[in-house]
Amino acid sequence: MFEAVISQGVILKKIFDAVKELCTDVNFTLSSTGIRLQAMDSSHVSLVVLEMNAMDSSSCFKRYRCDKEYVLGFNMANVTKILRLMGSEDRLTLLAHPDTDYVEFVFDTPSQLVRARLRQIEADKKKDCRKKPTVSKTGGGKKKAKKDKGEDGEDEKDEDDDVKDEDADEKEEDKMDEDEGKSKPSTKDVKMEDGETNELEFDDDDDLDDGDDDEKETLANVDEKIRKDSWKPDRSSRIKMKLMDIETEQLGLPQDTDYQCTAKIPASDFQRICRDMAGFGDTIKISCNRNGITFSVQGDVGEGEVFLKPKKAKKDENQSENVTVVVKEAVELSFALRYLNYFTRATPLTDFVELSMNEGTPVRVKYTLLDNRDNAGSLCFYLAPKLDEGEGEQDN
16 A cells, blocks of 8 residues: 655645646656656656655655555646645645555645644744844843943933833733733634734634544644644545556666756746746856856847856845855856756745756756755756757757
8 A cells, every 4th residue: 555645735736837848647656765756758858857755754745655666657637637626735645555546636624723823834934044133122222321321320210210111011011911812712822933923713603622622722732733744624635546557668867976067046046047048049058167157048139148156145144045056177068948947847846956067968957845955855857968069959
């Protein structure tokens, strides 16, 4: 039996959306270590390799079981139609049984309270990543007061008294608000890190017992259920899809390739560059050296160039704009923009994309699956470079 539970089912939807334009029918190989896909486009110019690791604690899977190796043949158009029925916050379960010709998709929709908490947790993560240190106004006021103490000690004393009175008033108001909150059993308060309160309101008739009349739903209970992925769905959908018998050959990819040049840039920047450059020509030249990475295009309309230099943001700055370039030897290769634009459909998966190049070999375009954690798995695209004469096999 095969069973895989993905808490963020939308990850699989993003993967299929990124691959569906390149491949029509694909084989998924399921094993005890995870899920793997290897497929080529119809022109045999680009290669897609998906790896979803199940052995690491940071993997995409909340639960994973595979008693033996399976090979499931999927039609990309059919799977895409099924995944469109899944909500953005649904939990996805994949089921396959021996000696059956179908795979089962289960979509579990969380309750209103769980959905709200999931959104808030995600918002808090983004806020923590972009939080900048702030200077305490109280501390600044004290320093100023000490500086002016010699000039007017009486005014300083009055000012301190006013501050104490204000603090006492605030404590009294907080106590009143707390007492008032206790008298409203139909409201759940979720405390934010910056002191704000986000209220999740329910009708008086809503059942918050989760199957037990004596145990009311609390924020701590919700967080524990999210952590263990043990929440009960408000709605559950089951869909069976027939499998296909697809004959494909597995290509041997070199492991741990020592690339001459590796650049890690924001995925949104790479998507925008490929999209904008397509208006000037069909072929893009990528040059990588110690100064940075350059994307250039020449065509009938004109020519364009974008240069990205290495950049590392400070700890208190936005880290999503970092540019990292590791060069052992300068590399310059040309590629078909048409395929690179297909690859950029994987941009929603992660914040960064990694471009790895060797002279005369296919470029590797790598997207990690979960919060830029390599151990969770990756979606990689390989594209053969164009020939110097401009008559490469990518021209079709």
